[in-house]
Amino acid sequence: MGTGSQPGLNKSLSTLQLWGIAVGLVISGEYFGWSYGWAGAGTLGFLVTAAFIALMYATFIFSFTELTTSIPHAGGPFEYGRRAFGPTGGYIAGYATLIEFVFAPPAIALAIGSYLNVQFPGLDPKTAAVGAYLVFMTLNILGVQIAATFELVVTLIAIFELLVFMGVVSPGFSLANFAKGGWSGQDTFSLAAIPGMFAAIPFAIWFFLAIEGVAMAAEEAKDPKRSIPIAYIAGILTLLVLAAGVMVFAGAAGDWTKLANINDPLPQAMRMIVGDSSGWLHMLVWLGLFGLIASFHGIILGYSRQIFALSRAGYLPELLGRVHPRFHTPHIAVIAGGVVGLLAIFSDEWISFGGQTLTANIVTMSVFGAIVMYIVSMASLFKLRRAEPALARPFLAPLYPWFPGFALLAALVCLGTMAYYNPLIALLFVALGALGYGYFLLTHKRRARVLAAIGA
Template sequence: MTTTTAPGATTLRPVLGTLQLWGIAVGLVISGEYFGWSFGWASAGTLGFLVTTVFVAAMYTSFIFSFTELTTAIPHAGGPFAYSRRAFGPTGGYLAGAAVLIEFVFAPPAIALAIGAYLNVQFPGLDPKLAAVGAYLVFMTLNILGVQIAATFELVITVVAVVELLVFMGVVSPGFSMANFTQGGWAGQDQFSLAAVGGIVAAIPFAIWFFLAIEGVAMAAEEAKDPRRSIPRAYIAGILTLVALAFGVMVFAGGAGDWTRLANINDPLPQAMKLIVGESSGWLHMLVWLGLFGLVASFHGIIMGYSRQIFALAREGYLPAPLAVLHPRFKTPHRAILAGGVVGIAAIFSDEWLTLGGNTLTANIVTMSVFGAILMYILSMLSLFKLRASEPALERPFRAPFYPVLPAFALAGAGVCLATMAWFNALIAAVFAGFLALGYVYFLATRGRREGVAATAGAAAATGST
């Protein structure tokens, strides 16, 4: 495949090793263990949400083992955009690129609001939204300073965040009671009934939040030293780490006391710990401060991910070319970093339209991000099947195990998630579809620019070969 390049753009530098990629894989997601998932308890209850999470975890594990084949075969900063474009042409590339943009641009404001909520526990007078904006400014700057610095920082805070989750489980374990976890566990009822099924399905977006964005490692593929070996190791180790942490955190938090007090809030872990150790315990203050590492790890990592997606789309002519220009000193896509930040900060202050359907701002931002992710998962699995048929000779350093069963399960699971989410979140689904429609109008209007980029790249390739 020939990679087209917008005028003025340059390539990213391959500097990342396996451990750093694992740090990105886990760090991108680990905030999902700290907040967001407990909104699923509000509709499904603890036991109902446990069922939802088992299904979603199986889907994600199948997806990652399948997605890794694409990432190693086509190591491109655009990730799913590059796979779908290769499989289905420019329109397929547009749909996947737009879906990833929505996923990765809307996830950071939700995480930033959670950072603000955690800080508000320590400083009640601090406005969570202003704290969220401050987080954007700090971590956009860090991402601009260089990928090696950013990835090393990501690894360190990810390790701290993982240790802190283990500490949380250890501290609440003396007060853990399975009776607390199971009481009213079926959407508020003690016994399973058909009425609980609706809650189980409605909770899907919040189970997805446990694992959302792990696929962002694909956007770092161009910056990996040895993507054929390091990416499979990072992906597989990453998904296993996250599955173990997700179930551990959920079960221990639910068994700490009255779990209904933890639903619909942005800081369930500190509040769960309060139920065991009280409000003045040093353990609680430690969790609040170190818990920020988990939120920061994902926030920082997803900024890295959305910037690479914007950069890749601009480099190929799908977005304005200036967004593909790298910083002259740090060689990072600084304009792409800033552009995504502007959208995220705007979302933080968009209460009027992002509090649709009576849900909280954070819940709706999470749902919007999940819609983008699920569409991208579907397109990626379809791309895997299409490329297996159309390009059987494509070099695949890692092949999806149990093909076609595993990718088919991931595809079917993603389809179920998309359909049920649209049913239970009709207003957010309509806004999501509106974003895609507006983007498609822009896609059609800029066809000439993409053809110009391709022609320029073709001429440069021809000159280089003579």
């Protein structure tokens, strides 16, 4: 909504477009990122980790939908945290969501560069990543209808391509390949495999990361209380099927150890079956880009709405909350998030540590934000059930309190294990949060003026 003469966001998104955003936000996680989990856990160990994370996401989404339909706000988790726990709760949720959505795109942009490098070996992946940012920031600024329609189209193409991948590698499918050394390098399970399974949690989360971003498009939905539950539930079911299929078919294609620690596991898995010169391989590289582009483009939409909402509520500088007078999109927020992402792409010196690649560390940083946001969101659901029993809830979390309770407990387990295995990234996450909190404390007068202006 606008304030004064400030233009507002357009309410124009359909249920199908919201489903496209839900799946598109995440689908790059099927194309890359997850295979880093194989490096420590092995295929079978990672399968167990992924099943646990899938259960966490299923219970989380069914619970999160209650919040999204009750409070359809562009700030999403930030608004839920603020309403349940006051300004500080809003800050924690908003900061965590920003980290998730601002750090996910540079990882995806680097993967886009890696996929293009397969076709054009002379093209620097970082140069391609910068080009991707410029193109898709522009597309997001041009209007939400254009952005959402594009997102739906590329998401459908990306789903089709994943199905093609499974079909092409199926002649070489062998469960023996998948299971060989599947427990952290061993053929049989032992307690020694457990640490690797815990360490792989961030990469299992990458399979589903950012699906909650649909909440940030809630103000632009035609009928959010009806369409968002459909989009979320259909979206998580779509992603569960695709994640399981991609992981098993890729691991069964040959020597899966060659697919760990790389940004393009699907083309490399297909290469094992069809060879270097096959047209199938080149088709996968080109069409596979659609999956990466769908998530990249969708998450830019998500981070821009989060920055916009935080600025509108007085948590970030007022400039970031401006809406383009012609396109009705938060154009300054789009650009600001892009600048942070580009800095991350060229941040090898300060974020490539802990023995992991730059991409793996950026993925882990994004996941830290997601997990903290999940924790605040589920805590907000419990608090609002008690504090606002009369709040209109078009969709109720099923099996309450068990579903949100399991999602909350699982997220706490993930946060603890991630901090243990990634202490430097955890420290960076906390340090950035502390700096942001300093700004939060210094700007309390502006937030008071904003709240007084809107009568909150």
